[in-house]
Amino acid sequence: MRIMQLGKSAAYPTGRNWNVSYLIDLDGIYLLIETPPAIANQLNYAGILPDQIDWIYISHSHGDHLLGLPMILVEKYARRSEKTINIVTHPCLPSLIKQVVTLVYPEMEKYVTEHTRFIVLDETNDFSIPTGSGFKLKGAYGDHGVPSMAVRVEDAYKSLVYSGDTAPSGSVTRLADGATALIHEAGAASQEMRLRAKKNHTTPAQAGEIAGLAKCGQLWLTHLEKTSPDFITMCVNEAMEYFDGHICVAPDFQWITI
Ligand SMILES: [Zn+2]
Numbered sequence: 289m290r291i292m293q294l295g296k297s298a299a300y301p302t303g304r305n306w307n308v309s310y311l312i313d314l315d316g317i318y319l320l321i322e323t324p325p326a327i328a329n330q331l332n333y334a335g336i337l338p339d340q341i342d343w344i345y346i347s348h349s350h351g352d353h354l355l356g357l358p359m360i361l362v363e364k365y366a367r368r369s370e371k372t373i374n375i376v377t378h379p380c381l382p383s384l385i386k387q388v389v390t391l392v393y394p395e396m397e398k399y400v401t402e403h404t405r406f407i408v409l410d411e412t413n414d415f416s417i418p419t420g421s422g423f424k425l426k427g428a429y430g431d432h433g434v435p436s437m438a439v440r441v442e443d444a445y446k447s448l449v450y451s452g453d454t455a456p457s458g459s460v461t462r463l464a465d466g467a468t469a470l471i472h473e474a475g476a477a478s479q480e481m482r483l484r485a486k487k488n489h490t491t492p493a494q495a496g497e498i499a500g501l502a503k504c505g506q507l508w509l510t511h512l513e514k515t516s517p518d519f520i521t522m523c524v525n526e527a528m529e530y531f532d533g534h535i536c537v538a539p540d541f542q543w544i545t546i
């Protein structure tokens with residue numbers, strides 16, 4: 289399983305950084321996690337065409353995770369792609385997603401209906417995706433003020449858990465049990481966010497605790513308010529107090545094999 293981080297920033301990206309998104313290569317099947325507003329640019333920068341993506345996962349309805357989806361679909365529409373894209377998401381999102389896409393591109397209603405397939409995840413789902421590559425997806429509800437869902441991606445050898453946006457959550461910790469890698473948000477790293485958003489986001493220390501409790505192999509911190517080297521070092525050092533496995537803030541636009 290290979291992972292390319294396309295962005296690691298929280299809702300308001302700083303400098304040349306991008307909002308959170310990950311591309312997962314499952315033996316030639318591409319799963320895109322999150323579609324932030326500039327995802328078309330992020331994919332272009334990564335050298336990936338929207339038509340190469342087989343599956344999309346969207347954790348929740350906030351704009352920094354969802355609003356780029358119309359831009360992926362409009363590029364497929366303009367290129368007359370006949371490929372159906374599978375969109376895996378929280379149970380309450382398919383109707384909202386269709387509304388958003390057809391609100392901004394009303395002429396695409398028929399195309400979207402015919403070329404998207406929605407699959408909802410919930411905590412009772414643990415299904416294999418019939419792609420031939422045999423990977424599985426499973427979800428768990430996070431705690432974020434709006435319905436939000438973490439996802440576990442498994443192939444025959446490795447497992448990856450992505451938290452979505454969430455405060456520390458027992459169900460997400462259980463989902464991460466024994467995962468090869470946990471990509472967990474650390475959106476409450478600054479003092480301001482610790483005070484303002486502690487019910488909706490996680491501190492680096494809490495992310496470290498979760499990785500330790502779940503006995504994950506490695507922890508990637510993401511959804512960061514700032515991405516300066518000093519801030520990243522502070523986040524990693526804080527998580528290290530609670531987790532003795534490998535911790536990183538991954539570099540953007542590089543394939544990393546787990
Ligand atoms: Zn977010």
Ligand SMILES: [Zn+2]
Pocket residue numbers: 348350432453
């Ligand atoms: Zn959010």
